[in-house]
Amino acid sequence: MVECKEIFDLLSDLIEHELEHNQEDEILAHLLECENCFPYLHTFRKTVCLCKSIAPVEVPQEVHQEFWQIIKVEITSLPQSPGLKKSRKKS
Amino acid sequence: MTEEIKYHNFGLQLSPSDEELVSDAQNGDNSAFEKLVLRYESRIYNLVLHMTGDQSLTRDILQETFLSSFRNLKKFKGNSKFSTWLYKIAVNYVLIHRRKKKILISLDDYKPGSEDEHPHQIADWADSPAATLDNSELKTKLNNAIETLPEEYKSVLILSDVEGLSNKEIQGVLKLSLPAIKSRLHRARLILREKLSEYFISDVKNKILEQKTPLSLLPPGKPQQENEG
Numbered sequence A: 001m002v003e004c005k006e007i008f009d010l011l012s013d014l015i016e017h018e019l020e021h022n023q024e025d026e027i028l029a030h031l032l033e034c035e036n037c038f039p040y041l042h043t044f045r046k047t048v049c050l051c052k053s054i055a056p057v058e059v060p061q062e063v064h065q066e067f068w069q070i071i072k073v074e075i076t077s078l079p080q081s082p083g084l085k086k087s088r089k090k091s
Numbered sequence B: 001m002t003e004e005i006k007y008h009n010f011g012l013q014l015s016p017s018d019e020e021l022v023s024d025a026q027n028g029d030n031s032a033f034e035k036l037v038l039r040y041e042s043r044i045y046n047l048v049l050h051m052t053g054d055q056s057l058t059r060d061i062l063q064e065t066f067l068s069s070f071r072n073l074k075k076f077k078g079n080s081k082f083s084t085w086l087y088k089i090a091v092n093y094v095l096i097h098r099r100k101k102k103i104l105i106s107l108d109d110y111k112p113g114s115e116d117e118h119p120h121q122i123a124d125w126a127d128s129p130a131a132t133l134d135n136s137e138l139k140t141k142l143n144n145a146i147e148t149l150p151e152e153y154k155s156v157l158i159l160s161d162v163e164g165l166s167n168k169e170i171q172g173v174l175k176l177s178l179p180a181i182k183s184r185l186h187r188a189r190l191i192l193r194e195k196l197s198e199y200f201i202s203d204v205k206n207k208i209l210e211q212k213t214p215l216s217l218l219p220p221g222k223p224q225q226e227n228e229g
């Protein structure tokens, strides 16, 4: 018999289909019968889905401009033309 | 599924490829480095913002990450993807700043209560109309819930479920074994599910209070006239 506690530990593996077939079958059988685990799985899966649907935000314009300026300054302060790869001083 | 298309260029071959740009940049082509910056600016910004929840800190770390990557570009040997290397630098800066601010939350404060969880408290809110990210309240709640995860769980969850990195890639960013990544990711999801449950349960409670019908959602009592044998 599979216990509810064991199911909780395996939910990530279950939703990512990383379980052995017979183990998956056993768990699915439990889930269908257990009124605790079934809603738990449902909300667990939903939680993961919500995270995956977080859309990236745009970098605010002023942040981007300041950032870009700093990068530009850094790049141009360190001239790196193709012929000057070994620019480290050896005194 | 939505998770596959979020960062559309993640799995696609970009032209020129990261490898080509890195190689050009390492040979002194600054415009190649600029292309890499533009390619990853938004992704690093979002990663750090999720990890810190602090816009001004995110601005600083964004700068530090790319300055550091530029200064150390020659040290990048291509053993991992460039993006993984960049993530690693950014995550390290987040950790450095966090240590400075001593806002590391103890692991012991958060234990998923799966063992003690009372079966009756497992509310099935997954199909609730409120349970989509079109709901801006939930969006805020979700972001807050992620931010307040213990650091050990948070990085893994953000890299995996928000940023869409594979466990193998996460291994390149964090110095963790694959089993450790899997176990932390799982615990992070359990904690997060619990935090969201609180939201949904309190949401229901608020609605009940608003309607001033606190008893209406309780299971109806047995009718008195029921036969008793």
Ligand SMILES: [Zn+2]
Residues within 6 Å of the ligand: A003, A004, A007, A030, A034, A035, A036, A037, A038
């Ligand atoms: Zn069960």
